[in-house]
Amino acid sequence: MIKMYGIFKHFQDNEVLKEINMEVANREIVAVLGPSGSGKSTLLRCINGLEEISSGRMDVNGIMVDAAAPKKTRQKNVQAIRLQTGMVFQQFNLYPHKTVIDNVIEALITVKKTPKEKAVQKGETLLKRVGLMDKRNVYPSRLSGGQQQRVAIARALAMEPAIMLFDEPTSALDPELVGEVLSVMRELANEGMTMMIVTHEMKFAREVADRILFMADGRIVEDAAPAQFFSSPQSERAKKFLHQVMDN
């Protein structure tokens, strides 16, 4: 569960998030849409503590981060949130000198101190789940972009996060490789994972998401069910955005 109360985020004098209030329930799939520069990535990065919020407070799975709290308290809580949230980026950032299985279990061993044998077992289960058990011992450079992204998803899942955050997970992929990554995400959604997904894949957002958050200029301008958002967007910004993406 994610709750944000009056969140602002600025970089110097650039206010990137403006009074964000929103909730994501457990098992909910929320797609975050909006034009370039509207603050979608920053929203996700604030949730998992890659960026510090400038003001406001948020509750991620029961862990509260208040911008007004002492720095030490904030840092401790952000650390705890990191363990609850798995993040998958546009760039997969796998360790090039580690095999696929070692990439997947790295954080289990270094952060969670899981014994190697147990970590390997878990890693193998996850590789089967993303359909890459046969690539267990190869290096990332031998994989396609879609396969690398599936490894990155397995790596995030290895930490057993309560929430998965996806930041344009298919944007760096050749079009023919997008489907294999979306299908892993579809499965996760069906299994009841709580997910926030920044995406340009409108068909996926429409079919898989429970809710659409549409952002423009750092604000959540619309918060609606996909059927409603896509058929009758309320704001001029959303109408214009949909015209542009549907034309492409």
Ligand SMILES: Nc1ncnc2c1ncn2[C@@H]1O[C@H](COP(=O)(O)OP(=O)(O)OP(=O)(O)O)[C@@H](O)[C@H]1O
């Ligand atoms: N680390 C940073 N330092 C300074 N400015 C930043 C930083 N990160 C993001 N910004 C600025 O914040 C604004 C929102 O960026 P953000 O990446 O969140 O938008 P976005 O909606 O995800 O865009 P896109 O769809 O192009 O990825 C932009 O003006 C960007 O330049």
